[in-house]
Amino acid sequence: MTRIVHIPAEETLLAYAAGTLRAPEAAVVAAHLALCPESDRFVAELQALGGALIGSLPPTALAADSLGRMMARIDADGGEAGAELPMNDMADLPEPLRRYPLGPWRWLGPGTRVRSVGVPKDGDCRVLMFSIGPGRKMPQHTHDGVEMTLVLEGSYRDESGHFGPGDFEEADTATDHQPVVDSDVPCLCLVALDGQIRLSGLVGRMIQPFVRL
Amino acid sequence: MQQPDSAELGRLIEAVGLNRDRAAFARLFQHFAPRLKTYLMRAGAAPSAAEDFAQEAMLTVWRKASLFDPRRAGASTWVFTIARNLRIDALRREKLDSREPDITELPDDPLTPDAILSGADDTIRVGSALSALTDDQARLIKLSYFHEKAHAEIARELGIPLGTVKSRLRLAVIKLRSLLSETQ
Numbered sequence: 495m496t497r498i499v500h501i502p503a504e505e506t507l508l509a510y511a512a513g514t515l516r517a518p519e520a521a522v523v524a525a526h527l528a529l530c531p532e533s534d535r536f537v538a539e540l541q542a543l544g545g546a547l548i549g550s551l552p553p554t555a556l557a558a559d560s561l562g563r564m565m566a567r568i569d570a571d572g573g574e575a576g577a578e579l580p581m582n583d584m585a586d587l588p589e590p591l592r593r594y595p596l597g598p599w600r601w602l603g604p605g606t607r608v609r610s611v612g613v614p615k616d617g618d619c620r621v622l623m624f625s626i627g628p629g630r631k632m633p634q635h636t637h638d639g640v641e642m643t644l645v646l647e648g649s650y651r652d653e654s655g656h657f658g659p660g661d662f663e664e665a666d667t668a669t670d671h672q673p674v675v676d677s678d679v680p681c682l683c684l685v686a687l688d689g690q691i692r693l694s695g696l697v698g699r700m701i702q703p704f705v706r707l
Numbered sequence: 708m709q710q711p712d713s714a715e716l717g718r719l720i721e722a723v724g725l726n727r728d729r730a731a732f733a734r735l736f737q738h739f740a741p742r743l744k745t746y747l748m749r750a751g752a753a754p755s756a757a758e759d760f761a762q763e764a765m766l767t768v769w770r771k772a773s774l775f776d777p778r779r780a781g782a783s784t785w786v787f788t789i790a791r792n793l794r795i796d797a798l799r800r801e802k803l804d805s806r807e808p809d810i811t812e813l814p815d816d817p818l819t820p821d822a823i824l825s826g827a828d829d830t831i832r833v834g835s836a837l838s839a840l841t842d843d844q845a846r847l848i849k850l851s852y853f854h855e856k857a858h859a860e861i862a863r864e865l866g867i868p869l870g871t872v873k874s875r876l877r878l879a880v881i882k883l884r885s886l887l888s889e890t891q
Contacts, residue, residue, distance in 0.1 A: 516795075548739075
């Protein structure tokens with residue numbers, strides 16, 4: 495694998511470690527961590543800091559029956575882990591993504607497909623997976639909030655640089671970019687997206703009302 | 708009862724993982740559940756929601772104890788990670804947002820020397836790195852663990868622009884990262 499050049503900002507990794515990212519953003523960061531030992535090591539340190547903070551917090555009194563209720567729950571639970579979701583159909587995905595249910599691929603334009611990734615939404619923020627053919631542009635879309643992108647296969651280029659497998663890009667409302675795929679194979683990427691996708695071209699505008707993403 | 712140290716907490720988790728040891732689990736519950744409750748209340752949850760959260764986190768500890776590997780993470784770090792994942796996945800924002808967090812309730816000095824010494828190696832390292840930051844920097848980083856809207860609240864509290872809080876936090880985390888990489 496090529497070297498990972500673009501990693502999340504330190505404060506994004508801190509927000510992930512602290513548990514304050516929204517679920518769709520956290521899922522994209524977690525997938526990046528599976529591919530990037532450098533980011534993963536820093537997050538492990540920040541989690542150790544979280545452990546130290548938890549360990550040193552003053553205790554708050556629990557409800558009177560709390561321990562009894564807890565013991566009754568574990569007895570009823572029998573120690574069985576809840577039924578795990580089955581693996582999805584994309585065997586090459588990083589491990590943290592394998593158990594999210596994937597929606598059907600939808601056509602978004604020539605060489606461009608998208609499918610939903612079953613991470614719990616947070617407001618309008620959700621996770622989508624795009625497959626975009628060589629030389630194609632990403633679909634035009636609005637940025638209503640922060641957007642996080644992780645490249646899984648192939649690569650693209652935009653004004654901030656060249657992004658290959660494992661690379662991570664954050665764009666906010668001030669960013670106006672339209673990445674172009676510059677690899678020989680389709681670029682597969684995972685995106686936590688807040689805004690709406692606007693399909694370009696006549697056909698795109700005609701099918702827009704029917705494409706709910 | 709004396710506070711169990713990190714090695715003892717690790718042994719208790721292993722006893723749960725290997726033998727489904729209920730007494731060991733009860734001790735873990737008594738140590739962690741009241742602290743997890745504090746953690747969530749400081750993140751803005753109402754006491755009853757924070758208590759439910761502590762129960763859910765401890766149920767996950769019971770279920771996943773056999774996956775605990777003391778060579779990879781200290782006991783407190785492992786439990787924190789479980790609580791963190793639960794906070795992202797399961798806790799509905801409505802519950803978290805049920806109360807405005809009070810900035811004065813945040814811990815002033817959570818890393819007492821005792822807490823640092825009783826921790827695992829990783830805890831000692833992050834504790835000493837944190838103490839090498841300025842007070843303001845350490846406070847900004849600690850604040851980040853307790854509420855996602857911390858930036859706006861810190862800005863209000865300190866009477867400085869939000870952008871300044873963000874850039875100061877960024878500098879603080881970058882400095883923390885370089886301190887941590889020096890000690891590896």
